[in-house]
Amino acid sequence: MLKYKAGKGEKAMIVVGVGVGPGMLTEEGIRAIKKASAVYGAKRAIELAQEYITCEAKTIKDYKSLHLLPADAVILSTGDPMFSGLGKFAGENDTVIPGISSMQAACARTKVNLTNLCAITAHGRDFEPAKAELIQELRNGRNIFLLPEENFGSLEVAKILKELGIEAELYTCENLGYPEERIAKGSPDNPPIAETILYGLLVVQKR
Structure with a gap:
């Protein structure tokens, strides 16, 4: 009740x-x-x-x-x-x-544990604070779920991972729950490209 x-x-x-x-x-x-x-x-x-x-x-x-x-x-x-x-x-x-949330659905689809995940949003705002937080949390060994911005998405995150020398799997998660749901997997050298602006990006570090 x-x-x-x-x-x-x-x-x-x-x-x-x-x-x-x-x-x-x-x-x-x-x-x-x-x-x-x-x-x-x-x-x-x-x-x-x-x-x-x-x-x-x-x-x-x-x-x-x-x-x-x-x-x-x-x-x-x-x-x-x-x-x-x-x-x-x-x-x-x-x-x-x-x-x-999109983060919960994305983790369920990709079978990524939520316990070591840091949620960051750059959507609809200046992405520089999100970028700084992402770099810090990656250095701390955390996995990331990012709500990207048009100029800060999978390609930019892949570049950061390469600069930091971090091996990781990247997933772009689009239209979760809808018939047109699409999840693409890639790496820093070959990052997945989302087909829409609104998507979630999972970064899973390799241990």
Whole structure:
């Protein structure tokens, strides 16, 4: 049974992770969506949850104005809200319901253990901080799951690996969960090339 708490007179937003692809929405998320009196999200997030939405669903146009939405609004976030998702906008009294992230799905497909994995995102921002973090974590012996940027993806990461003298397997993971899902494997000398801009990159160091 779901219980959402808010302080007296305060609005409580519910952020639901709808998963990275079809069929990856949790039962907890489904219950929250079915109970919702107002649902908001990006077009793809709404499509992933459509069969469970019983009220009007509206597309979010300004993510910085989420706090202005109606009390107890359900906000849909693709993947997991706390992995480069809308969970970052949740306040102390809001509720975040996890979803299956692109990182989880990619690791399941490639059978890579999550316990030595560092999640890094460069998507939609200056990639230099992500690059610096990636180099540091590679030197620490960590495997990497990267959400790339257009100018910082598999080719750039392969170059870094060669400069560091690190042997690794690289996987580009596209459209996870969809019929057109595509996972390509390569190496620093022959890196896989993604066919779309939106993909996840796994870097698995050879021990």
